Amino acid sequence: AAAAAVVAGGGVEGGPGEVQNGYSGFSPSSEAWSPEVLSDEAMAALGARSFFERYVAARKPVIYSVKSMEAAIAAEWWGASRLGAIAGDEEVSVEWRASTAEAFGRGQERRMAFGDFLAKMKQGEECLYLSTQDLPVDPEGRPLVASPLLERVVAGAGLPLRPVVAGNLVIQSLNLWMGSSSQGSSSGLHHDYHDN
Structure with a gap:
């Protein structure tokens, strides 16, 4: 069922000061869900x-x-030392912040070798964050499925491009998010533009 419009300040539906939510997908039944x-x-x-x-x-x-063979392969191949051996020289864009009091997502980026980024993570650096990378495009201008970094990682690790859980779905894009936090970190349950 479609979510009802939320009326702010007693406005009439469609009137000024109203926020409408047309989302019709899943909603948690309670905060304890x-x-x-x-x-x-x-x-x-x-x-x-x-x-x-x-x-x-x-x-x-x-x-x-996951406790399947795919998970065992992924656990072996997604370790920092293995990732560095496969693609440590690949240049990546990394978000940075001046201190842990600041948030990521402000568009501050620097380029560095993926291996250097992994070394910083191993040292506990908390002011760098690897997120989605720009995707190259094919000759017709369509974005490829993965960044050069992930193309190398997937090829080097022999990871399946169609995990069992995906059934006959086709992957639209592959991304890798990595960072370090001494106290743990979570963005909480949220919705992204792309389902992931």
Whole structure:
């Protein structure tokens, strides 16, 4: 069911001072709500089609607790030393901030070798953050699926471009977000422009 319009200041629907929310996807039932956790076994029993209908199409968050071979491969290959060996010389754009009191997302970026970034993370540097990279385009002007960094990582690690959980869905883009925080960090449950 579509969400009803929220009227600020007693305004008439469509009138000045009104905020409308036309979102019709999933909404948590209460503040205490938390996503379901699916094991490999539960995922296999559910199947890709049911997973799509229940979670993807409904835009309902779910935690996929992976213990499969794909997870073992990913755990081995996504370690900093392995990533550095595969693509340490790749140049990346990294967000930076002057202190931990500042927020990321202000458009302050610097270029550096991915290996140098990984070394800073290992040292506990908290003022650098690797987020989405600009994507090259093909001869027709369409963006590619992955940045040069992730093309090298995926090829070097032999990671599947179609994970089992994706069923017959095709990946639209691959991104990598990395940072370091001594106290942990979370953006909380939120909605991005692209489903990810």
